[in-house]
Amino acid sequence: MSNKKRNWKPQTALVHGGTLRSGFGETSEAMYLTQGYVYQTAQAAEARFKGEEPGFIYSRYANPTVDMFEKRMCALEGAEDARATASGMAAVTAALLCSVKAGDHIVAARALFGSCRWVVETLAPRYGIEATLDDGTDIANWEKAVRPNTKLFFLESPTNPTLEVVDIAAVAALANSIGARLIVDNVFATPLQQKPLQLGAHIVVYSATKHIDGQGRCLGGVILSDKKWIDENLHDYFRHTGPSLSPFNAWTLLKGLETLPLRVRQQTESAGKIADFLAEQPQIARVIYPGRADHPQAAIVKKQMSGGSTLICLDVKGGKQAAFALQNALDIVLISNNLGDAKSLITHPATTTHKNLSDEARAELGIGPGTLRLSVGLEDTDDLLEDIAQALKAAK
Ligand SMILES: *Cc1c(COP(=O)(O)O)cnc(C)c1O
Numbered sequence: 001m002s003n004k005k006r007n008w009k010p011q012t013a014l015v016h017g018g019t020l021r022s023g024f025g026e027t028s029e030a031m032y033l034t035q036g037y038v039y040q041t042a043q044a045a046e047a048r049f050k051g052e053e054p055g056f057i058y059s060r061y062a063n064p065t066v067d068m069f070e071k072r073m074c075a076l077e078g079a080e081d082a083r084a085t086a087s088g089m090a091a092v093t094a095a096l097l098c099s100v101k102a103g104d105h106i107v108a109a110r111a112l113f114g115s116c117r118w119v120v121e122t123l124a125p126r127y128g129i130e131a132t133l134d135d136g137t138d139i140a141n142w143e144k145a146v147r148p149n150t151k152l153f154f155l156e157s158p159t160n161p162t163l164e165v166v167d168i169a170a171v172a173a174l175a176n177s178i179g180a181r182l183i184v185d186n187v188f189a190t191p192l193q194q195k196p197l198q199l200g201a202h203i204v205v206y207s208a209t210k211h212i213d214g215q216g217r218c219l220g221g222v223i224l225s226d227k228k229w230i231d232e233n234l235h236d237y238f239r240h241t242g243p244s245l246s247p248f249n250a251w252t253l254l255k256g257l258e259t260l261p262l263r264v265r266q267q268t269e270s271a272g273k274i275a276d277f278l279a280e281q282p283q284i285a286r287v288i289y290p291g292r293a294d295h296p297q298a299a300i301v302k303k304q305m306s307g308g309s310t311l312i313c314l315d316v317k318g319g320k321q322a323a324f325a326l327q328n329a330l331d332i333v334l335i336s337n338n339l340g341d342a343k344s345l346i347t348h349p350a351t352t353t354h355k356n357l358s359d360e361a362r363a364e365l366g367i368g369p370g371t372l373r374l375s376v377g378l379e380d381t382d383d384l385l386e387d388i389a390q391a392l393k394a395a396k
Contacts, residue, residue: 018071079224088207090243091221098237102128109136111159161373172200210340267310329391339375
């Protein structure tokens with residue numbers, strides 16, 4: 001089968017997209033665990049380095065297995081080009097830092113994954129890159145934050161852990177009007193349920209650690225954009241700073257992509273049912289779930305997302321003590337700060353993922369002492385509902 005660009009639907013692209021078959025004709029993608037590549041002649045090496053002959057040079061730059069993963073992600077996202085990275089944070093950091101220089105200004109939604117917030121709020125200013133963070137759900141805040149030197153917008157939607165939703169098309173339009181670029185961290189939505197590039201975003205980043213692997217095995221990340229931005233901004237930064245993905249992990253992620261639609265569909269379906277169940281429980285003060293009519297930005301969810309979420313945010317009445325009791329009483333659902341996994345995982349953000357924020361900053365994000373984030377896995381929905389019901393009873 002040739003690898004011509006075709007009008008494949010996601011499920012087909014995720015099984016066949018990007019496949020580079022060797023002379024042995026293997027069905028499964030080959031794992032090229034090599035650092036370097038040999039050339040037939042000195043002239044061939046020269047031509048390869050000059051870019052006159054296609055081929056690989058060094059695995060910090062590119063590697064056949066990593067290349068398959070990048071191409072398959074491009075097919076899914078509808079992006080022209082991509083670079084795979086060793087982790088989601090390597091993707092976020094590279095995408096941000098290759099876009100700005102000292103004297104530039106970044107505007108970001110303040111509801112960000114903890115490490116992303118640190119990069120924008122703490123690391124970037126050390127290099128003379130100023131940042132303004134505000135509530136991203138109100139477009140007026142983005143407009144207010146813009147300065148003459150604003151070069152970059154950054155947001156995550158839905159956000160971690162309170163599943164706030166930002167109007168990507170509105171922020172992208174504002175970015176375009178001032179000649180800035182918008183980076184969207186699309187981890188929580190997955191590439192299947194939200195298409196930031198189609199909504200006008202310029203760059204999309206993922207932690208492939210989450211749903212893309214989805215089976216708790218390895219870290220990874222990916223940056224997707226148009227070819228021009230990658231050539232002009234990311235290409236040299238990436239080659240010379242070395243956030244490259246290991247071919248072994250790229251292979252694992254390729255296998256993850258084959259089953260991504262099945263997993264995300266099942267996990268989202270279960271999550272919807274669990275969210276509805278939780279919303280009716282007297283011990284639960286609040287359930288936030290994109291896909292429920294009572295989500296604070298339900299109209300935007302409807303406009304820009306094609307599915308709900310595999311994650312649920314809930315507030316247990318009785319604060320930290322009640323939230324801990326519920327976590328401890330769960331049998332199938334495991335206590336872990338990871339997400340997007342085959343196994344259902346629950347975490348208490350105030351004491352784990354968001355413990356480094358001040359009480360005030362946590363309150364701004366809607367993270368209270370009773371807030372829990374539930375990542376719904378692939379277990380049978382009825383077993384999960386039963387587990388949560390028995391845990392609520394035991395924790396009473
Ligand atoms: C996990 C995560 C990251 C970081 O990814 P790693 O693979 O852990 O480095 C960034 N953004 C979001 C929204 C995440 O959930």
